[in-house]
Amino acid sequence: MHTTKALAEANRLMTVCNSCRYCEGLCAVFPAMEMRRSFADGDLNYLANLCHSCGGCYIDCQFTAPHEFDVNVPRTLAIVRSESYAAHVWPQAMSGVFRRNGLVISLLTAATISAFFIGMMLVHSSGGMFRAYADADGSFYALMPHNVMAGVFTAVSAVAALAMVLSIRNFWRAAGTSLPIAMAPADIWQAIRDAATMRYLEGGGQGCYEDEAVGTDNRRFYHHLTFYGFMLCFASTSVATSYHYLLGMEAPYPWYDLPVVLGTIGGIGLLIGPVGLLLAKKKRDPMVQDDSFRGMEVGFIVMLFLTSLTGLALMLMRETAAMGVLLALHLGIVAALFLTMPYGKFMHGLYRFTALVRYSAERRLHM
Amino acid sequence: MEEQRQDYDVLVIGGGNAALCAAIAARSAGASVLVLEAATKFYRGGNTRHTRNMRCAHDRATETLSGPYTEEEFWDDLLRVTGGETNEDLARHMIHQSKAMLGWIAKQGVRFQPSLGGTLSLGRTNSFFLGGGRSMLNALYKTAGGLGVDVLYEAEVVELEIEDGFFCSATYMHNGERRNVGARSLVAAAGGFESNIEWLKEGWGEIADNFLIRGTSNNRGTVLRMLLDNGVDRIGDPTQCHAVAIDARAPKFDGGIITRLDCVVFGIVVNKLSQRFYDEGEDIWPKRYAIWGRLVAAQPDQIAYIIFDSPSLRRFMPSLYPPIEASTIEELAGKLGLDPAALARTVGDFNAAVQPGTFNDAILDDCRTEGLTPPKSHWAQKIETVPFYAYPVRPGITFTYMGVRVNKQARMIMADGRPAANMFAAGEIMAGNVLGRGYAAGIGMTVGSVFGKISGEGAAGNAHN
Known part of the structure; x- marks a missing residue:
């Protein structure tokens, strides 16, 4: 009836939880559950992506192990959630990539770095690659012309974006199996607010669970650093692109100009945030976590960290002889990050956002 | 030491x-x-x-x-x-x-x-x-x-x-x-x-x-x-305790809230002899649910079965165990270990006694039986639409x-x-x-x-x- 063991277990748990409902004040998962009497795979994948893994329901539940009902919603939904990325991915041939994500990301990153390195080596002599360029010489554009760089990354982004859009469409359709809704613009606005504040990481107000008696909010803090760091870096690139094509202002920019300021602040967030998230993961109770997709989780966090690290290093050392190597590293890592986005942990943000949109619509129409 | x-x-x-x-x-x-x-x-x-x-x-x-x-x-x-x-x-x-x-x-x-x-x-x-x-x-x-x-x-x-x-x-x-x-x-x-x-x-x-x-x-x-x-x-005194009828499949201890059943008023309740023994529609459920533990305790082997049909399935809060399901009353009796003929007779007698009325589970409605002992005073509706369902129940002691x-x-x-x-x-x-x-x-x-x-x-x- 259910396609995986985790989905069958999630179905069992939702039957338990729907008979109890003590947790309905904690987050969005339980009110969404209450709108249903039976749970198809699409429903369970949707509920799993609504779950922010705060762990609140696990410490509040009277039926967790050693109780014979053995209820563990956060862990089960974590497995279902990870599996849901594979289940809805476009193209389906890529579904196996999620389980071997760490390996795939590592290999691809090595390949892309090598490609940039070899590419630049072929165009320039090794002397050109290992010497310093002043900003006045155009810095990294001396090694790789702007249009080439923009062209490569536009192509990479377009491929990634297409895969992400089609994956989300699969997820959205499957989530509607048993409760039809019509989405309204207000739902998107509501989801933006819920996602921007990570409202449902609160566990009903006490913060995400790290120690049985003490709720802390550190994961949310580090996630905010990571997410907003990423967005600032994205903004930095967008502004720089506008400068280039609209205003004809070419990089590099002085330290006080918008692209550099945004990129630096974002980059610092993207250094501290991922480290904090990795440490928080180690500190959390293993009972509420799932280990089977660790490669995917760690892989994504490490890629974000490396993107920022190499980016900041490139900015600081762009007039030294190390620039050529750093440029190949940075571009290789960014290219690998973008290429693996539809096939890794990055999708959690999009699926969760989609689930939040759906939840807003369900509340509006069915509660 | x-x-x-x-x-x-x-x-x-x-x-x-x-x-x-x-x-x-x-x-x-x-x-x-x-x-x-x-x-x-x-x-x-x-x-x-x-x-x-x-x-x-x-x-x-x-x-x-x-x-x-x-x-x-x-x-x-x-x-x-x-x-x-x-x-x-x-x-x-x-x-x-x-x-x-x-x-x-x-x-x-x-x-x-x-x-x-x-x-x-x-x-x-x-x-x-x-x-x-x-x-x-x-x-x-x-x-x-x-x-x-x-x-x-x-x-x-x-x-x-x-x-x-x-x-x-x-x-x-x-x-x-x-x-x-x-x-x-x-x-x-x-x-x-x-x-x-x-x-x-x-x-x-x-x-x-x-x-x-x-x-x-x-x-x-x-x-x-x-x-x-x-x-x-x-x-x-030691015989007093709060007892409700809970799902008989619940564990001996600690089943908690999720084994409760709120569907007595939507069907009939029979004992292991397939006999009804109390007015299931006497009063609104919150006022009556705590008497059913004691009622079931008084039946042979302390077991009873709530029998209802498909229109009622979603009228009450879900509970842990799924209801036992069958496409005829006789089949249902077989699955419960009851005498099929006896259960069919009890359901038949009940259905025959149901008077026309307007069903409303929010009030004491006018759906009742006539000439049946014990009567069902409210929410009495014929049990006739497949599939048929049953929950086995036992006394569940909450506290003393x-x-x-x-x-x-x-x-x-x-x-x-x-x-x-x-x-x-x-x-x-x-x-x-x-x-x-x-x-x-x-x-x-x-x-x-x-x-x-x-x-x-x-x-x-x-x-x-």
Whole structure:
């Protein structure tokens, strides 16, 4: 009836939880559950992506192990959630990539770095690659012309974006199996607010669970650093692109100009945030976590960290002889990050956002 | 070998809501406090783990309560559900104190939410714990720990040294050792005896073997028995207990809320002989659900079956186990181990007696039977639409009423009528003082919190004198 063991277990748990409902004040998962009497795979994948893994329901539940009902919603939904990325991915041939994500990301990153390195080596002599360029010489554009760089990354982004859009469409359709809704613009606005504040990481107000008696909010803090760091870096690139094509202002920019300021602040967030998230993961109770997709989780966090690290290093050392190597590293890592986005942990943000949109619509129409 | 003994101002036996309120109140009043909880850390808190709300009087609506609930209205409700089997003085005192309890318990870290889905009728009177009873316990334990209350788990009290109504010390087992601890005052908050099947048999006979216990397996009444044996006055009688009909497939202990069934009013209930035995539509379900445990206990083998058909499947809150399903009544009987012809006859007779009416499960509607014994007075609809469903049910014991007598200070009263010198009681172990029979949602927690706080304060004051 259910396609995986985790989905069958999630179905069992939702039957338990729907008979109890003590947790309905904690987050969005339980009110969404209450709108249903039976749970198809699409429903369970949707509920799993609504779950922010705060762990609140696990410490509040009277039926967790050693109780014979053995209820563990956060862990089960974590497995279902990870599996849901594979289940809805476009193209389906890529579904196996999620389980071997760490390996795939590592290999691809090595390949892309090598490609940039070899590419630049072929165009320039090794002397050109290992010497310093002043900003006045155009810095990294001396090694790789702007249009080439923009062209490569536009192509990479377009491929990634297409895969992400089609994956989300699969997820959205499957989530509607048993409760039809019509989405309204207000739902998107509501989801933006819920996602921007990570409202449902609160566990009903006490913060995400790290120690049985003490709720802390550190994961949310580090996630905010990571997410907003990423967005600032994205903004930095967008502004720089506008400068280039609209205003004809070419990089590099002085330290006080918008692209550099945004990129630096974002980059610092993207250094501290991922480290904090990795440490928080180690500190959390293993009972509420799932280990089977660790490669995917760690892989994504490490890629974000490396993107920022190499980016900041490139900015600081762009007039030294190390620039050529750093440029190949940075571009290789960014290219690998973008290429693996539809096939890794990055999708959690999009699926969760989609689930939040759906939840807003369900509340509006069915509660 | 007995370990070196450390004495406390206040010893609290038990680890649920009442015990923790007592411990927090006593510690806040400056007393040193030890809590001895027989259960493991996971199972700490006894039946509080399975609770979800508390009934407190309040004069106006709050963020989580939809309207006022006056002391007078609370008293009327208590009088009605107990049929007068309550101590008015004590009950009114508790109700008055309950008003301040909402604020006090929130100050201890307990968080509230609006009433849960499926419990709309309680939205005005009852305050629901965010995350349920275990969440409430987690908050109380955290607060108690922060205040410096000592808590020992897996520490079952096996002996009380009491001299003429004066508590001296308690002996408990911990890590396989016998240990002794002295205290200036005792708060007994160790629950009832519903998990002690042998004790239940004293009142019920052998049929108690077929009872399921909805809550903790730790409520064996050992502390209650020791107190009664030491001359504390008894209140209530051993056959009284809160019993509802729960899914017969539930575990022997600790099935909690999710094994309850709210579908009696939508069908018929038959015993193992396929005979109906009580009016399923006598009154609205919240007023009748607590009689069905006793009714099923009186049937052969203490088992019964709720039979209904497909239009009713979604009219009640879902429960843990799926209903047993069949496409004919005979097939259903076969799956239940009943005589197919007998069940078909009972359903047929019932269907033939159903009068036309307008079904409405929100009121006492006009759908009833004519010429049937026993009748079904409301919500009687023919059982005729496939698939047919059944739930097997057994008596599920929620709690017991027999306990120790106390006064308004939660001080135990000895059999000769004198107040005990330094012994207090709170929670289920003394609930019978205000709740001689019957029940209304959330009152158990009110008894626990209010008398817990009173007893803790009293015990601390006692220790200082």
